Amino acid sequence: MPKRVLAIYYSQTGQLGDIMARCTAPLSAAGVTVDTVVLRARPDYPFPWTSQQFFSLMPDCVLSVPGSLEPFSLGAERYDLIVFGYQPWFLSPSIPVNTLLHSPAFQSVLNGTPVVTVTGCRNMWIGAFIRLRSALEEKGARLVGNIALVDRHPNLVSLLTIMHWLFGGAKTRYLNFFPLPGVSETDIARMEDYGRLIVPALQEDRWEALQPALVAAGAVEIKPHLFFIERNGARIFGIWANLIVRRKNRKPWLVAFKWYIMVALFLLGPLVYVITQLIIRPLFHKKVSATQNHYLYLN
Numbered sequence: 001m002p003k004r005v006l007a008i009y010y011s012q013t014g015q016l017g018d019i020m021a022r023c024t025a026p027l028s029a030a031g032v033t034v035d036t037v038v039l040r041a042r043p044d045y046p047f048p049w050t051s052q053q054f055f056s057l058m059p060d061c062v063l064s065v066p067g068s069l070e071p072f073s074l075g076a077e078r079y080d081l082i083v084f085g086y087q088p089w090f091l092s093p094s095i096p097v098n099t100l101l102h103s104p105a106f107q108s109v110l111n112g113t114p115v116v117t118v119t120g121c122r123n124m125w126i127g128a129f130i131r132l133r134s135a136l137e138e139k140g141a142r143l144v145g146n147i148a149l150v151d152r153h154p155n156l157v158s159l160l161t162i163m164h165w166l167f168g169g170a171k172t173r174y175l176n177f178f179p180l181p182g183v184s185e186t187d188i189a190r191m192e193d194y195g196r197l198i199v200p201a202l203q204e205d206r207w208e209a210l211q212p213a214l215v216a217a218g219a220v221e222i223k224p225h226l227f228f229i230e231r232n233g234a235r236i237f238g239i240w241a242n243l244i245v246r247r248k249n250r251k252p253w254l255v256a257f258k259w260y261i262m263v264a265l266f267l268l269g270p271l272v273y274v275i276t277q278l279i280i281r282p283l284f285h286k287k288v289s290a291t292q293n294h295y296l297y298l299n
Contacts, residue, residue: 003032003202004076006109009085009118010039010096012047013165015182019120019149020085022191023198030199035075041096042068048169055258056250061089062241064131066099074109081202082115082141088128091234093135101135110136114207116145116198120183122162123150123226126295127234133298143298144207147194147219149183155226159265194219215296222292233264 007024011017017038024034046053060067086097093101100106115136119125125148136143151158161181164174171181194214201210214220240260244253 003080004078005032005034005081005083005202006037006074006076006079007034007083007085008037008039008100008106010041010087010094010100011085012045013171013182015188016085016087016118016120018188019118019183019191020083022188023083023118023147023195026192026195026199027202030203032199032202035079037072037074039072039096039100040070041099042070047166049166051167051258052251052254054166055254057095058090058237058254058257059241059244059250061092061095061098062237063245064092064098065095066102067095069096069099069103074105077109079109079113080205081198082109082113083118083198084115084132084136085118086128086132087119088121088125090237091124091127091230092237093128093132097132101132101139107139111140113141114144115141116147116210117143118147118149120149120188121151122158122182123155123223124230124233125150126222126227127230129295142207144201145198145210145214146298147191147214148221149187149191149219151182152184152187153179155229156266190218193217211296211298220296222295224292227291 005024005027007020009016009020020036024036028034045057059065087094089095092098117129117132117136119129129146129148133143151162153161157178158181161174161178164178165171165181173180194217197210197213197217197219201207240253240257244250244257247253
């Protein structure tokens with residue numbers, strides 16, 4: 001009997017849609033039935049964003065408050081694999097992704113099913129992945145693979161270009177000088193290679209070797225300085241989120257949070273990079289490597 005796969009995701013810009021299509025193309029070519037479900041928020045989020053609209057979502061996103069989705073249907077009651085596309089917002093799973101995890105229909109197909117998570121983002125994905133992994137495990141899913149495509153340009157460069165894209169609406173070079181924002185077309189094209197690695201694991205229902213193969217192929221990597229920024233940032237975001245939700249007038253607090261983020265990224269980010277490269281990595285090499293492996297190999 002042919003294998004059946006659910007590919008499900010939400011995307012505003014279309015980038016994650018391209019990534020998912022490339023990932024599942026080898027599965028379809030191998031005779032696998034792929035049901036693709038594209039989620040829609042209700043009401044849908046604007047694109048391009050305004051700064052106020054974007055930052056207003058931070059508290060609910062960080063505190064995992066679900067929103068609403070347009071009705072969607074699944075083609076089967078059980079699947080042999082779920083390819084779950086997600087994106088991080090504010091170092092957490094996006095609101096549409098968190099909303100999907102509250103869906104009884106989706107929870108039903110998750111139980112006992114192998115899952116490969118796929119993201120395409122600016123660069124910080126570990127916090128969202130940790131929370132998503134925990135939610136999948138709670139619902140009985142078997143996380144067997146993780147693919148994380150990122151913007152490979154330096155942190156501050158990618159910050160400028162992604163703001164140009166999200167708030168301007170065009171995937172063009174900022175000031176006609178900076179590189180294109182988002183995941184490169186070369187990396188998106190490589191998703192077909194990663195999809196081909198999934199095929200034998202799916203056909204044989206043997207998943208143990210999949211993530212090591214994905215890591216070896218370059219499907220996911222961890223940069224220590226970004227990990228340290230993200231780990232501390234997640235705690236601080238939680239403090240801000242809990243502070244803001246208790247306010248009747250959130251607007252001035254959200255503005256304060258926005259400027260805090262800008263200062264932290266532009267001033268503290270480079271400092272963390274220098275400290276990581278000159279002190280943390282040389283002195284704590286084994287611990288840094290163990291931490292990287294912990295998240296690379298899904299332990």
